[in-house]
Amino acid sequence: MLIKHRYGFPGIALCFLASGFAFSQGGQATGADFSVSRDNVPHKDPVYSPYVGQSHPDRVYWGDSHLHTSYSWDAGLVGNTLGPDAAYRFAKGQQVIASSGQPVKLVRPLDWLVVADHAESLGVAVLIERSDPAILASEVGRKTHDLYKKGEIYDAFETWGLNVIVKGDNPLTDENLTRSVWEEIIDHAEAHNQPGEFTAFIGYEWSSAPAGNNLHRVVVMRDDGDKAKQVLPFASYDSDDPEDLWRWMAGYEDKTGGRVFAIPHNGNLSNGVMFSTETLSGRRINSDYAEQRAMWEPLYEATQMKGDGEAHPFLSPNDEFADYENWDRGNWNGEVKKPEMLAHEYVRGALKIGLQQEKRLGVNPFKFGLVGATDAHTSLSTTREENNFGKISMMEPGPDRWAGQIVPDPDEVGTSTYEFETIASGLQGVWSRENTRESLWDAMKRKETYATTGTRMTVRIFGGWDYDEKDVLRPDFAKTGYLGGVPMGGDLKAAPDGKATRLMIRALRDPDGANLDRVQIIKGWLDSSGDLQEKIYDVACSDDRAVGTNNRCDGLVGNTVNVAAASYTNDIGDALLMAYWEDPQFNAEERAFYYVRVLEIPTPRWTTYDAVFYGLDLPEGVPADQQERAYTSPIWYTP
Known part of the structure; x- marks a missing residue:
């Protein structure tokens, strides 16, 4: 059954999709570190204020968990002259002078930042x-x-x-020298951390790349400098095995009483190693490995400057939006990628493999939330297409930056990747009560976070068994969502008889960006035969388009991009999309996950802005426009 309501004012559309409604009681909706306590909500004595006891996250905070400054060897040795102080000032909205001598500023400040300089050669x-x-x-x-x-x-x-x-x-083997540099980095974070206004996390990058396969992780601490200064960063010099990194993280927590997690990234340069079902030492992963990975690595960097990693057309041939900024030629050493590697590099493939491993091991090693980050080595966290200052300082804006190589091809076998193939991505939205290290870190740990390719659209989803199709319209949408189910990153368990997963979704456009095209639910599951499946459902379409029998919006949203002027208009698409959906193919015995992908209308790619600004021809093979997008952390269902 499909019910669609369109309100009588521009830019807002709402969809209800369901396979029939069932409203019986019962069922479990659980999430790690559940974000609102039901005990906090008054049930007995009525009070006038509707907000008494309310403790659920009520704001999305924007930040970048992966930014390099001149303290990283592959930033400072290629022309970056800006240290952590400039990086924080820029993130706070101040205008700075880039290493190339050009003034640069964000359209709006960020709320938080992780300066993640490489532990190696710090x-x-x-x-x-x-x-x-x-x-x-x-x-x-x-x-x-x-x-x-x-x-x-x-x-x-x-x-x-x-x-x-x-x-x-x-x-640089002198620990005292490393300590002095590490403490400088910490002191910068402490100086810029302003609880309630701006959060400067203490962190760094562990940069393992055995045989050229990128296994890098950003390590993010919840703590202040007094605890962070008790240790030195664990580097790939110490070990390139992530299991050893996890042991170091456990040691950090034991020694300091602090908290820490790691965020893997760049799976598309790992040649299938990032989400391998074998350890780095070659043994088949076991339940202990799965438990450790799930505990220490709750998030995954789904999109960044070195390509988007949500989906791939080889893995998802029925997904017309999967062919988006894929980097799929090889690894850092120029080893050519093989098709069988891809499922172990991309978000959707890894989430599905995680279901399979959970059935075998009892624990899902790849049960991660999604984040976006820049991996910029310029000290400048820029993510907008018209404000893209590139990945490294040698490739900041200029008429000749397109020709530079990012990934080399030493044997000339076709694995080179060029600067014009980088993307302006990405950002991370975190649902939290406060802009503090503790509150934001906790929200990330429970996976109440989502990735975007640089846009700041607001996206929220809830999953449960008893939502009503009108709940998505409620002004207390979030409170209803928490009390009746789980947010993104949560778990649904043991479906009640006759019930199917129900999702509520709201997506609001970036106030400084483009209107929305559509909202999609991506479902992956392990079927009763042991095979992995996926399906995409369009659940909200802008401009009065209906959802057809193929589960897709009726037609494309259109395109207002003027390539010659590098411009677009918002006279197509909608500002707000909302949807209620019930899984029409739900099977209570099958493990599954659901995440939401939101697409904007087409807008100019950064190379189009460059072409107009510098009077250049567009690079061959690169699209003139693209559709920015957001990916939420999944909601899982476990029988």
């Missing part, structure tokens, strides 16, 4: 700039220093990278 460019004796004491350090000081920046970068990062000839 602060080397800063030490070179200071001519630190520790750098000059070794041959490789002195050579890198002299090249850098002469202005031969890329030669300095290659010299350090080949000798230290690749060959492991690391001259």
Whole structure:
């Protein structure tokens, strides 16, 4: 059954989709660290204020969990002169001068930031700039220093990278030196952390890439500097095995009483290793591995400058939106990617494999929420297409930046990836009560967070058994959602007889961006035969389009992009889309997940803005426009 209501004012559409309504009582709706206590809601003595006892997250806070400054070797040694202080000031909305000498500013400030400089060679460019004796004491350090000081920046970068990062000839083995740099980074975070106004998380990146397969993780601490300073960052020099990183994280918590998690990223450069069902040492993953991974890695970076990682057309041939900014040629070493690797690199494939492993092990190792981040090495967290300052400082805006390579092809086998193929992505929205380290970190840990490709659209979903189709219209939509089910990142268990999963969804456009095209539910499940399945449901369509029998909006939203002017208009699409949906193919015995993908109307790609600004022809093979999108953390169903 399909019921659609369109209100008499522009920009708002609402859809109800269901396979028949059943309103019996009962069932479980549970989530890790449930975000509102039912005991907090008054049931006995009525009070006038409807907000007494209300404790659920009521705001989305925007931030970037993966930004590099000049303290990262592959940022500072390729021209980034901006340290953590400039990164925080920029994120707070201040105008700064980029390393390329250009002024730059965000359209709106961010609410929080993780400066995630590489643990490996931490602060080397800063030490070179200071001519630190520790750098000059070794041959490789002195050579890198002299090249850098002469202005031969890329030669300095290659010299350090080949000798230290690749060959492991690391001259910076003095723990006191590492500690002094680490404490500088912490002090910057402490100085900029303003509880209630702006959150500066303490963190870093562990940059493992065995055989060129990217297994990098960003490590994010919940704590203040007094605890973070009790340890040194765990680097891939110490081990390139994520299981050893987890042991270090456990040691950090035991030693300090603090809290920490890690966010894996760049699965599309891992050549199938990121979500492998074998450990790095080659053994089949077991329940202990699954428990450790699920505990220490609650999130996954689904989109960033080095390609989008939500879906792939090879894996999802029936998904017309899966072919979006995929990086699928190889790994860092130029090893050509094989088709069988793809399922172990992309969000949707990994979530499905997780269901399969959960049935085998009793624990789902790939039960992660979704985040977006920039991985920018410019100290500038820019994500808008018209304000894209690139991934590294050598490729900041300019008429010749398109030709630079991001991923090399040493054997010339077709694995090169170029600057024009990077994307402006991404951002992370976190549903929280407060803008503090503790509140935001807790929300991330329980997966109440979502990824976008750079837009700041507001998206919220709830899953339960007893929602009514009118609940999505309620002004207390969120309170109703929490009391009747779980938010994104939550778990539904043991479906009551005759009940099916019901989802409520709201999506609101970025106030500084484009209208919305549609809202989609992506369902993945493990069927009774043990096979993995997926299906996409369009559940809300803008511009009065109906949902057809193929579960898709009736026709495309249209396109207002003027390529010659790098512009678009919002006279198509809707500002707000809402939907109620009941799973028409629900089977109480089958494990499943549901997440929401929201698409904006077409807008110009950053290369189109560049082409107009610099008077260039568009690069061959790159689309002139694209559709920004958001991906929510899933809601899981477990029999």
